Amino acid sequence: MATGSGAAAAAADAEEKESGSRMITLTSNEGKAFVVTEASARQSATIRSMVDDGGCVDKGFPLPNVDSKTLARVIQYCDEHGNKEAHTVDERAALAKFDKDFIAELDADKAFLYDVTMAANYLHIQGLFALTTQCIADTIKGKTPEEIRTAFGIEYDLTAQDEEEIKEEDTHA
Amino acid sequence: MADGDSRGWIPPAAENLTDDLLVEILSRVPYKSLCRSKRVCTRWRRVISDPDHRRLLPRYHLHDAVVGFFDHRSFISFSGRGRFVGPSLPFLPDCGDLRLLDICNGLLLCRRRRLSDPRRFDYLAANPATEQWIVLPESGWTHKEQIARLGFDPAVSSSHFHVFEFELVEHSAMGMSGDHDGNVVAVEIYSSETGVWIHRNNGWGCIIRTLDIWRSVFFKGMLHLITMDDVVAVVDVEGNSWRTIPMPETFVDPYYGVDDGFIDVSQDCLCFVNTDRDDLYKLSVWVLEDYSSDQWTLKHTVSHLHLFGTDKQHFGYDYKVVSIHPKRNIIFLVSLNDGIFISYEMDSREVHYICELGDILTRHYLPYVPLYSESLANKFILDIAYSLMRKPMADAASKEARREGIPPPDDNLTDDLLVEVLSRVPYKTLCRLKCVCWRWRRVISHPDSDHRLPRYHLHGAIAGFFDHYDGRFADVSTAAGAGAGGRPLFLDPSLHFLPRCRALDLLDSCNGLLLCRCWRISDYRRRFDYLVVNHATRQWVVLPESARSDKRQIAYLGFDPAVSSSHFHVFELVEKNPANADGEADDGELDATINALEIYSSETGVWSHMDIGWGHQIGVLDDWRSVFFNGMLHLITMGYVVAVVDVEGNSWRTIPMPQTLDDPDCNVDDGFVDLSQGRLYFVNTDRYDLYNSLSVWVLQDYRSDQWTLKHTVSHLHLFGRRRKDFGHDY
Missing domain, CATH: 2.20.25 (N-terminal domain of TfIIb)
Known part of the structure; x- marks a missing residue:
């Protein structure tokens, strides 16, 4: 991408390289500290804006809404996407493969998948958020309401009247 | 999720997902899955049905959304997959000439020529999703068409918008129908909050030229314009902040x-x-x-x-x-x-x-995503009619409700009772009552209530006219629109949400479904498809070919939502003597003796062929009435019987008509059949009093052939004069 956008992008690239060498500390709600590269941390728009605002880079960032297990997994994604180049076809393919494996592993543990989704939302990590929400959406695709309830551990609380109403609203339901 | 390792006490996982997250997820599933997801639980249903979320959910994604077409000869039309905004924006009041200027977050800006003085025009903001509109006050330029743009951001204010009108130096004197192309000298900005236009001179500090078909976008309270001068010109709603972005x-x-x-x-x-x-x-x-x-x-x-x-x-x-x-x-x-x-x-x-x-x-396409925010609609009504702008909505509305004599929302009042009450108020009042409370709104908007509430009462119901003049043109218009508060309903002649076709004939309507004959574009006047439409939900389906797609036949629709809300049957009568085989010659009424039936079931998706089982010949005309009742189609025929057939084509029956006088000289109808109060009704001229009275018979016992005379009324009473022929004069 950098090839086409001229001097501005090159400058931004240089800045990114420079800042990419800095290390940033993220702290989970259990107080566990994770040290990551700034390039990795910048995957999160929340952290990116805090860094750019000249916030507490040295003291680290407490993340009261994210537990250690979730944060570790989120960092795994950020490292891959933040530290690797994605300019050539091969590099992009490698990242796509990483995403695929990453999400396949998460999909096996739904509760954890939701945690990662919420963390991605909280931290504004767009790529990860799209990945996880799409994965959950795929779970819904083509399923009957009963199957969806099972898949999501939802209690059935609709009355017969509700069902009738929904049928009226939509013939696809 | 305080402790990631001990999950035993964590409630079922999906409940952790906030509504916003759920919407994010649901926005990624296909439409059909989304519909099914409504049935998962009450929370999911609420999230999916919430008007605030519709914009993000696939049903309203741009994939299905409406594309607006801007034609410079003052014609607007929308296409897309079964969406609903028609060429004339049918809910708008009459006007000579309407042009769509801009669309911004579901709100439309139009220029409307005045009927009284076609040289002058007004600006009109409209929300097609809620059928609300408002005419703006004069901008001072009502005689001259300028480039105008709309600024509306429901995230900032769901009830207020701004209109930007750019005053140009004209290059030439023509400029009426061509593209506008000129230097922007000044901007007039209208705020719906203050209700006034303000004037600002060009504050960009350079020459800005733009075309009215070029794209603009409203973002962060600023209007962004593509210009000829290699910059994006930006101005805010106050006209104080000016910026150019190269x-x-x-x-x-x-x-x-x-x-x-x-x-x-x-x-x-x-x-x-x-x-x-x-x-x-x-x-x-x-x-x-x-x-x-x-x-x-x-x-x-x-x-x-x-x-x-x-x-x-x-x-x-x-x-x-x-x-x-x-x-x-x-x-x-x-x-x-x-x-x-x-x-x-x-x-x-x-x-x-x-x-x-x-x-x-x-050359001009404006994307349109419906905005279902009722607050805008409510604000509109209140702004226009009651000037209650500054008062809290619910307060104002319940005050309104009291004035109309409707009891205030009461928990003891069941929904059914509430519908009964609401069915007795005028249409306009009903619209206002939507903002009384959440429950009332639900009750009024609920599809089950539709046919019981005034909007769908016969006062505002839709009448179909089958025009035999050119034989292939169906016109559907609103009857007694005045009864529905002077606002015509949304069905326009072309059933605009349908896909494009050469011509559309309305054949039958049955319990809210319409059966149409849709002539194929590719093969004009030779072949057609049957189309079943629910105009209320804007859904439609094309039937597979009936093997008769090259020849017009009489067709009827059988649909009973009480039996199945998703399945219907189509009956196509096959003529015995295809005398009018030439497609050009059979423009007149179809008048045929039938010898077979093709019955289509939407459940099986196939047509089945049946030879007639009535035992004798049945002749019908295609503008004669039929009614679907007890799973049987009832046809008025020329043979003095009501011919009955079931959806399977297994059960055949004829019911002799009550004795009536049929006068072939007058070309009268052979009567009218309909369903009321669960019984079959038959209406015709009284046999003994040809010109003077109309009688209504009822089949009390459906299994018998015994009609009971229920009512007789004189033509004098109905029309004020005697000499009227049934089917001919009325």
């Missing part, structure tokens, strides 16, 4: 009169799309990641070859960018050469065909 360097070929680019907002960033400067045959997308800077970042480039299968395409000339998805990396384009609407996903680099545009190809 466009990314792109290739512009004046020879082709190409656009100067396309601008939109996606993922909260301003996006700019144009041909790549270095490569004429590539399309590039830039993003202004930092809104305060002038630094565009190249986000994506795609070759014309990849998009269209050919290189030789010129931006703005051979194809147009219509929109960028507000949340995803998807561009929507129209290929003017192929006449198709496509989407391109930047991430996967996939091109998807969306729909064909037929022969409506214009």
Whole structure:
């Protein structure tokens, strides 16, 4: 991408390289500290804006809404996407493969998948958020309401009247 | 989720997902899955049905959304997949000439010529989703068409908008029907909050030229205009803040009169799309990641070859960018050469065909996503009628309710009772009562209530006219629109949400479903398809061929929502003597003796052929009445019987008509049959009193052939005079 956008992008690239060498500390709600590269941390728009605002880079960032297990997994994604180049076809393919494996592993543990989704939302990590929400959406695709309830551990609380109403609203339901 | 390792006490996982997250997830499932997901639990149902979420959910995604076509001969039409805004925006009041100027977050800005003085016009803001509209006060330029743009952001204020009118120095005196092309001297800005226009001189500090078909976008309370001067011109709603953002360097070929680019907002960033400067045959997308800077970042480039299968395409000339998805990396384009609407996903680099545009190809496409926010609608009504703008909505509405004599919301009042009460108020009042409380709104909006509430009462019901003059034209118009508060309902002659076809004949309507004959574009007047339509939900389905798709036959629809809300049957009567085999000659009424039936079941999806089982010949006319009752179709016939057949074609029956006088000289109808209060009714002239009275019989016992005379009324009483022939004069 950098090839086409001229001097501005090159400058931004240089800045990114420079800042990419800095290390940033993220702290989970259990107080566990994770040290990551700034390039990795910048995957999160929340952290990116805090860094750019000249916030507490040295003291680290407490993340009261994210537990250690979730944060570790989120960092795994950020490292891959933040530290690797994605300019050539091969590099992009490698990242796509990483995403695929990453999400396949998460999909096996739904509760954890939701945690990662919420963390991605909280931290504004767009790529990860799209990945996880799409994965959950795929779970819904083509399923009957009963199957969806099972898949999501939802209690059935609709009355017969509700069902009738929904049928009226939509013939696809 | 305080402790990631001990999950035993954590409630079922999906309950952790907030509504917002759920919407995010649901926005990624296909439409059908979304519909099914409503049945998962009450919370999911609420989330899916919430008007605030509709914009994000697939049903309202741009994939299904409406594309607006802007034609410079003052004609508007919308296409898409079964959407609902018609060429005339049917809910608007009568006006001579209406032009769509801009669409912004579901709100439309139109210019309406005055009927009294066609040289002057008014601006009109309208929300087609809620059928609300408002006429703006005069801007001071009512005699001269200027470029006008709409600024509306429901995230900031769901009830207020701004209109920008650009005062131009004209290059030539003509300028009435052509493109507007001139220097912007000043801007008039209207605020719906203050209700006044303010005047501001050009504060950009340079010459700004723009065209009225060029794209603008309203973002962060500022209007962004594509200009001829290699900048995006920006002005705020107050006219205090002026800014120009240099466009990314792109290739512009004046020879082709190409656009100067396309601008939109996606993922909260301003996006700019144009041909790549270095490569004429590539399309590039830039993003202004930092809104305060002038630094565009190249986000994506795609070759014309990849998009269209050919290189030789010129931006703005051979194809147009219509929109960028507000949340995803998807561009929507129209290929003017192929006449198709496509989407391109930047991430996967996939091109998807969306729909064909037929022969409506214009240069201006405005994307439209419905806005269902009722608060705007309510505000409109209250603004116009009661000037209660400053008062809290619910307060104002319940005050209104009391004034109309409706009891205030009461928990003891069941929904059914409430509907009964509401069915007795005028249509306009009913609309206002929607804002009384959440429950009332639900009750009023609920589909089950539809047919019991005034909007759908016969006062405002739809009458279909079958025009035999040209035999292939069906006109559906509203009867007694005045009874529904003077606002015509939304069905217009072309059933505008349907796909395009040469001509559409309305054949039958049964319990809210319409059966139409749709002549194929590709094979005009030779072949047609049957189309079953529910205009209330704007759903439609094309039936498979009946083997008779080349010849018009009498067809009837059988649909009973009480039995099955999703399945219907179509009965096609097969004529014995296909005397009018020539398609050109059979423009008149179909008058036939039938010897077989083709019955289509939407459940099985196939047509089945049945020879008639009535034991004798049955002749019918296609404008005669039929009624579907007890799963049987009842036909008025020429043989003095009501012919009955079931949906399976297994049960056949004839019911002799009550004794009536049929006068062939007058070409009268053979009576009228309908269903009321669970019984079959038959109406015809009284046998003993041909010109003077009308009688109504009822079949008390459906199994018997015994009609009971229920009522007789004189023509004198009905029409004020005696000499009336049934079916001929009325």
